[in-house]
Amino acid sequence: MALAAVIKPSIIKAADAKDLVKGLERMGCGPQDVYVKTFDSAYDSSSLFPSGHIRLRDWEGVNPTIKHSNGQHIADEFRALKRMHDTLPKNVATPLALFGNMHGEVKGYLSEFVKGTCLHDYFVQPDLWAQYGLVARDVLHELVRVVAELNARAIGHYDMADYNIMVTYDGKVVLIDPFPALRSTRRTDTDLVHDILDRATLMGMITPEEYNDLSYTLLTSPQER
Numbered sequence: 001m002a003l004a005a006v007i008k009p010s011i012i013k014a015a016d017a018k019d020l021v022k023g024l025e026r027m028g029c030g031p032q033d034v035y036v037k038t039f040d041s042a043y044d045s046s047s048l049f050p051s052g053h054i055r056l057r058d059w060e061g062v063n064p065t066i067k068h069s070n071g072q073h074i075a076d077e078f079r080a081l082k083r084m085h086d087t088l089p090k091n092v093a094t095p096l097a098l099f100g101n102m103h104g105e106v107k108g109y110l111s112e113f114v115k116g117t118c119l120h121d122y123f124v125q126p127d128l129w130a131q132y133g134l135v136a137r138d139v140l141h142e143l144v145r146v147v148a149e150l151n152a153r154a155i156g157h158y159d160m161a162d163y164n165i166m167v168t169y170d171g172k173v174v175l176i177d178p179f180p181a182l183r184s185t186r187r188t189d190t191d192l193v194h195d196i197l198d199r200a201t202l203m204g205m206i207t208p209e210e211y212n213d214l215s216y217t218l219l220t221s222p223q224e225r
């Protein structure tokens with residue numbers, strides 16, 4: 001059964017990390033299935049959420065991420081994730097539930113644990129493409145398609161950095177970690193993805209002809225507002 005169907009309540013009440021794990025187990029959901037994002041150390045459940053997945057960098061991808069944030073921001077981020085997921089369910093990490101304390105204060109959210117590694121890792125370690133049997137052109141093509149589809153629906157990710165673009169071990173692009181709204185100081189999703197294409201070309205991951213094709217598709221798709 002899909003995780004989203006298992007986790008029904010939109011807000012799970014839990015006093016701390018242990019309580020959250022118990023709640024998940026009651027729902028028949030294993031800690032390795034979910035990614036916990038929280039800003040409150042009471043829910044720092046790293047030891048309770050043993051990740052069964054290969055992690056390239058131990059300091060990243062650890063469950064959960066403790067962030068300097070607040071309940072409002074995390075709830076807005078969850079809603080932004082949901083908005084994207086409703087449009088592109090296969091290319092956005094499934095938002096599962098918000099969780100909060102017994103007073104109803106939002107403390108974090110749960111999402112699908114994406115089995116892959118972020119695009120950033122492929123720039124740091126280009127031999128990963130071959131290691132996972134993936135072709136950069138195909139993955140970047142999917143990324144361009146995903147941004148074009150979001151743009152066409154006027155939905156922004158607003159933080160389309162290579163850290164927030166996961167590539168699954170079978171080559172699917174899955175977005176995580178949106179920012180709730182465009183900040184005036186930020187560059188657009190299209191600009192950020194264009195930077196990624198530039199970098200991939202400079203590093204010889206795609207040929208100049210492939211760059212031209214991808215860049216054309218990206219820049220001629222409807223732009224975000």
Ligand SMILES: Nc1ncnc2c1ncn2[C@@H]1O[C@H](COP(=O)(O)OP(=O)(O)O)[C@@H](O)[C@H]1O
Pocket residue numbers: 035037060061062065067093111112113114115118163164176177
């Ligand atoms: N749903 C997820 N599945 C697997 N790994 C994830 C997931 N969400 C985040 N990560 C990993 O944790 C890192 C930090 O998470 P992220 O939500 O981007 O937090 P931050 O707000 O600190 O950027 C990501 O770059 C990624 O490696």
Ligand SMILES: [Mg+2]
Pocket residue numbers: 163164177
């Ligand atoms: Mg991030």
